Amino acid sequence: MMSLNDITEGNSFMRVFITGASGHVGSALVPELLHHGHSVVGLARSDAAAERITGWGGEVVRGDLDDLDGLYAAARAADGVVHLAFRHDAMQAGDRSGAAETDLAALRAIADALAGSDKPLVGTSGTGLLAHTSLDRTGTEEDFLPSGYRIDAENFVIGLADKGIRSSVVRLPPITHSTLDHQGFAPSLITFARQHGVSTYVGDGSNRWPSVHTLDAARLYRLALESAPAGTRLHAVGDEGIEFRRIAEAIGAGLELPVRSVDAEQAAEYVGFLASFVALDNPTSATRTRELLDWQPTHLGLLADLADGHYFRTAN
Numbered sequence: 627m628m629s630l631n632d633i634t635e636g637n638s639f640m641r642v643f644i645t646g647a648s649g650h651v652g653s654a655l656v657p658e659l660l661h662h663g664h665s666v667v668g669l670a671r672s673d674a675a676a677e678r679i680t681g682w683g684g685e686v687v688r689g690d691l692d693d694l695d696g697l698y699a700a701a702r703a704a705d706g707v708v709h710l711a712f713r714h715d716a717m718q719a720g721d722r723s724g725a726a727e728t729d730l731a732a733l734r735a736i737a738d739a740l741a742g743s744d745k746p747l748v749g750t751s752g753t754g755l756l757a758h759t760s761l762d763r764t765g766t767e768e769d770f771l772p773s774g775y776r777i778d779a780e781n782f783v784i785g786l787a788d789k790g791i792r793s794s795v796v797r798l799p800p801i802t803h804s805t806l807d808h809q810g811f812a813p814s815l816i817t818f819a820r821q822h823g824v825s826t827y828v829g830d831g832s833n834r835w836p837s838v839h840t841l842d843a844a845r846l847y848r849l850a851l852e853s854a855p856a857g858t859r860l861h862a863v864g865d866e867g868i869e870f871r872r873i874a875e876a877i878g879a880g881l882e883l884p885v886r887s888v889d890a891e892q893a894a895e896y897v898g899f900l901a902s903f904v905a906l907d908n909p910t911s912a913t914r915t916r917e918l919l920d921w922q923p924t925h926l927g928l929l930a931d932l933a934d935g936h937y938f939r940t941a942n
């Protein structure tokens with residue numbers, strides 16, 4: 627039940643259209659928004675997705691990311707939009723450019739619907755892009771790249787601030803973790819460790835990964851919808867940078883498997899599609915985000931969440 631304390635002071639309730647509402651982040655964001663008095667319309671491309679969304683109390687609009695007229699109409703009828711959906715299936719099948727083009731086309735349709743309205747649009751990106759800059763320090767919300775895979779979508783959303791849209795982007799860390807996380811990088815690393823009988827890290831494993839609890843990330847998306855200034859990049863970061871070796875050790879402990887270093891060339895053998903990620907050094911600050919939106923992560927950090935054991939009872 628919602629209490630008065632759950633309602634942000636001075637905030638009016640919104641009818642929020644969410645793409646990707648049936649996914650991992652959506653599974654926390656839909657209840658978060660409903661709990662704070664907003665209503666939710668989630669995009670669903672299957673009966674299973676529709677049932678998940680209605681089960682949490684949301685409404686459904688049927689369609690997929692290629693249905694640009696449908697996206698336009700749903701965004702036009704909403705007071706605000708959160709864009710979470712991404713064609714991970716295409717990306718994992720090697721069609722990165724196809725997934726990115728679909729993403730941009732969907733965002734353009736949503737932007738056309740919201741232009742000049744001053745309504746909020748919250749897009750999604752990743753802190754991982756900062757690992758591809760030449761930063762030799764912790765990444766901040768001010769850091770960005772001019773172009774690149776998924777970066778073009780981030781920059782497009784930020785640019786919508788000049789088109790009368792209160793746009794913002796939430797950058798998620800490579801691991802967004804909780805009992806709601808069934809297909810993210812943490813379950814994938816666990817599955818690979820199980821398959822190979824060993825949990826691995828690259829080199830000395832001193833490279834750092836940020837992370838966030840799904841429930842803390844969902845709260846940040848809500849705060850961004852409610853009050854992020856136009857053109858704001860936000861970091862959904864709880865742990866600013868955990869040495870990857872410690873993540874591998876926590877997985878080894880959870881599975882009661884050995885932990886060992888591999889070199890970069892061997893990584894694909896042990897962690898498959900994650901080979902290009904596991905050696906990334908991605909320390910990331912959320913100081914500006916915390917100050918701007920008074921967002922404080924309150925849920926478990928990654929190592930405590932791994933020590934809790936739930937990942938090892940549910941991962942394949």
Ligand SMILES: NC(=O)c1ccc[n+]([C@@H]2O[C@H](COP(=O)([O-])OP(=O)(O)OC[C@H]3O[C@@H](n4cnc5c(N)ncnc54)[C@H](OP(=O)(O)O)[C@@H]3O)[C@@H](O)[C@H]2O)c1
Pocket residue numbers: 645646647648649650651652669670671672675689690691692710711712713714750751752753798799800801802809810811
């Ligand atoms: N979770 C993380 O750790 C993390 C880290 C960095 C960035 N991100 C980004 O954050 C966003 C949300 O991530 P997530 O973990 O919630 O992803 P997820 O669990 O894989 O959910 C993806 C959502 O997108 C929907 N979707 C996929 N293809 C679609 C299409 N062609 N048309 C319509 N809907 C489609 C899915 O619908 P179905 O239910 O029908 O499959 C699902 O609702 C994504 O953009 C992701 O890349 C996530």
